[in-house]
Amino acid sequence: MIPFSDPVVVAGYAERTARIVPGLRDLHTMAGVLLAERAPADARILVLxxxxxxxxxxxxxxxxxxxFDGVDPSAPMLDLARTTLGPLASRVRLHEGDVDSAPMGPFDGATCLLTLHFLPSHERLQTLERMLVRLRPGASLVVAHHSIPGDAPARDRWLARNAAFSAASGVPAAQADGSVSAIRERLPVLSPAQDVDLLGEAGFTDIELFYCAFTFKGWVAYRP
Incomplete structure (x- = not known):
């Protein structure tokens, strides 16, 4: 797992993430569009x-x-968020911890981007369930993270493609290649079918794929 307490890692987070996640800026824009379909103009949004x-x-x-209420387990990353937000920070409350550190809401929408792939399936399910109960009925949840087919040949092929994208985006080749082993060995990545099943098991409905970029997938789902 990436050491998000390491000052060097924290300082380079924005640049590194933009190089390894295809269409990162557009992913954020799409999340805003999807949330706005159901969230009012004065919405309260949870960002896990x-x-x-x-x-x-x-x-x-x-x-x-x-x-917004933003939640993260890393204090240094929350400090970076405050710097990144600048004057927009006046509309954001930040909470150190996991989903249980989030207020109960109810929220008009929620996001969980580039996060769930760090959690094994049972913890993901618990996290999704605890997000569900914090949402108003009908509210949207937007998630995106690594999600790769389960069979070895397909998984290796997509990981190699993701590494090639990172290298083409300016990540040193050795570092990009090393990410393949790191993802395979350290992250409890699920298949897209498993991810959809977990969202449904947690209680979300009308689950739709909206983002697909090499090893990254994104879904929008709703609280009944």
Missing amino acids: GAGGGLELRALAGMHAGWR
């Missing part, structure tokens, strides 16, 4: 995995009336 502040800044910039 808010460290760094990139999606908070994007969403706050898109919707001037929204207020």
Whole structure:
């Protein structure tokens, strides 16, 4: 797992993430569009995995009336979020911890971007369930993370493609290649079918794929 307490890792987070996640800025914009389909102009939005502040800044910039609660287990990453947000920080409350550190809401929408792939399936399910109960009926949840087919040949092929993208985006080749082993050995990545099943098991409905970029997938789902 990436050491998000390492000052060097924290300082380089924004640049590194933009190089390894295809269409990162567009992913944030799409999340804002999807949330706005059901969230009111004065919405309260929950952002789980808010460290760094990139999606908070994007969403706050898109919707001037929204207020946010951002949750992350890393204090240094929350400090980075405050810096990233600048004057937009006045509309954001940050909480150190996991989903249980989030207020109960109810929230008009939620995001969990580039976070769930760090959690084994049973913890993911618990996290999704605890997000569900914090949402208003009908509210949207937007998630995106590594999600790769389960059979070895396909998994290796997509990991290699993701590494090639990182290298083409300016990540040193050795580092990009090393990410393949790191993802395979350290992250409890699920298949897309398993991810959809977990969202359904947690109680979400009308689950739709909206983002597909090499090893990354994104879904929007709703609280009944």
